[in-house]
Amino acid sequence: MTLLLARETESMNLVLLLILGVLWGSSYMWIKVAIAEVPTLTFVAWRLTLSALVLWGLLRLRGVAMPRDRRAWKVFAALGVLNGVTPYLLISWGELYISSGLASLLTATMPIFAVLLTHSFTDEHITPTKALGVALGFVGVGILMLPDLRQGVQSNLLGQAAVVVASLSYAGGAIVARSQHSRQLPLVLATGQMIIGSVITLPLSLVVDRPFGLSPSLPALASWAALTLLGTVLAYILYYHLIERTSATFISTVTYIIPVVGLLLGALALNESLDTTLLGSLPLILMGVLLVRA
Numbered sequence: 419m420t421l422l423l424a425r426e427t428e429s430m431n432l433v434l435l436l437i438l439g440v441l442w443g444s445s446y447m448w449i450k451v452a453i454a455e456v457p458t459l460t461f462v463a464w465r466l467t468l469s470a471l472v473l474w475g476l477l478r479l480r481g482v483a484m485p486r487d488r489r490a491w492k493v494f495a496a497l498g499v500l501n502g503v504t505p506y507l508l509i510s511w512g513e514l515y516i517s518s519g520l521a522s523l524l525t526a527t528m529p530i531f532a533v534l535l536t537h538s539f540t541d542e543h544i545t546p547t548k549a550l551g552v553a554l555g556f557v558g559v560g561i562l563m564l565p566d567l568r569q570g571v572q573s574n575l576l577g578q579a580a581v582v583v584a585s586l587s588y589a590g591g592a593i594v595a596r597s598q599h600s601r602q603l604p605l606v607l608a609t610g611q612m613i614i615g616s617v618i619t620l621p622l623s624l625v626v627d628r629p630f631g632l633s634p635s636l637p638a639l640a641s642w643a644a645l646t647l648l649g650t651v652l653a654y655i656l657y658y659h660l661i662e663r664t665s666a667t668f669i670s671t672v673t674y675i676i677p678v679v680g681l682l683l684g685a686l687a688l689n690e691s692l693d694t695t696l697l698g699s700l701p702l703i704l705m706g707v708l709l710v711r712a
Contacts, residue, residue, distance in 0.1 A: 431664050438656045439672045443679025445649035446509075446518035446525075447687055451641035453510050455634045461642065462506040463616065463623035469650045470612035476655070477609055484606065484613075491614075493594065497607060498614025500591030505584035506615070512584070515577030517690040520562065522680020524581040526673055526703055530555035531589035533710040539593070551709025558702030565695055604658035612650075673707050 453461055477484065485491075513521050530552050537544045544552070559582065566574040595607060602610075623629060634642070660669050677700065684690035 427663075431660065431668070434656055434660055435669070435672055436675065438653060438660065439675025440679050441649050441653040441656070442672065443522060443676040444683055445645055445653075446513065446522040446680045447683045448641040448645035448649060449510055449521075450513050450518040450684070450688060452634070452638045452645065453513055455638040456632065456642065457623075457627040457629065458507060458511045458514070459619060460623040460627045460629040460632070461510055462503070463619035465506065465642070465646050465650060466502055466612050466615035467620050468646045469654075470609065470616045472647070472651045473605065473609040473612055473654070477605060480605075482603065482606065484609065485602070490602065491610070493602070494607070494610030494614050496594050497591055497611035498618065500587050500594060502611050502615030503618050504587040505591075507619075508580040508584035508587070512577040512580035515573045516581070517684055518688060519677075519681035519684030519690050519692070520578070520696065521581050522684070523677040523696065523700060523703060524559065524562065524578060525585050525588070526677040526707060527555050527559060527582065528585040528588045528592070529670065529673055529707045529710050531586045532592050535586075535589050535593055548710045551706040551711075553706070554702050554709065555706030558699040558706060561695060561699040561702065604661050605655070608654045608658065670711055674704055677704070 449461075474484070509521055509525065533544060533548050533552060536542045563575060563578055566578070591611075657669065681692060681696065681700070685692050
């Protein structure tokens with residue numbers, strides 16, 4: 419009986435992991451649709467603001483209060499910049515120039531940057547296996563950028579570079595979050611980073627974009643809502659639920675699902691091309707991620 423329950427729990431965890439991968443992998447498609455009609459800063463500001471409100475409401479329903487000490491909010495500020503404002507802005511802006519599938523694949527390099535940052539700022543050093551993974555990952559990224567580099571398409575190169583920097587930012591945020599995991603409830607960390615992100619971007623959106631006269635189409639609004647409620651709020655709830663039920667190693671395998679989902683949805687829903695460059699770099703980047711996690 420115990421063995422049967424364990425197998426059912428394992429199967430449920432795998433299902434939740436797959437759902438999480440689909441939610442995060444589809445986010446790049448939602449961004450691509452909405453960002454064509456909504457200014458980047460406003461798009462990100464309201465994504466963060468609505469996510470913060472929903473997550474804060476969930477905490478209230480659970481009877482959990484946000485901490486008030488200055489140290490906790492310094493952590494939230496770091497997470498808000500590294501896990502929210504910076505990557506959300508860079509990925510959204512980058513998708514003005516590159517496909518959603520390419521953005522999802524470039525973001526999959528996050529664990530590779532995490533290894534480099536961990537080596538540089540902690541006592542954990544790179545092993546030969548992880549070094550090989552880093553090399554393969556960067557070769558994969560180089561293959562993606564090479565065609566535009568040869569043709570001198572600066573906008574595409576800047577779009578790709580923006581997403582790569584977003585991955586670096588996510589890696590920094592992961593290290594900060596890991597160091598604080600035992601001090602704060604995971605959902606509190608997520609809510610705190612969204613609140614800080616909203617505080618930073620919403621005033622800037624109102625001043626810079628002056629979005630009062632925006633009238634996005636129904637598909638753009640639906641994509642905006644789907645990204646906020648599904649790709650951000652629900653995804654974080656599932657993510658932290660899995661943290662409580664499983665291990666960081668188990669959850670890290672979502673990295674392999676995200677680019678596959680992103681590439682497929684980009685091709686099927688947005689008619690983006692799956693050329694040999696994308697298909698050739700995919701196994702290199704995923705193999706690189708596999709090795710750095712070894």
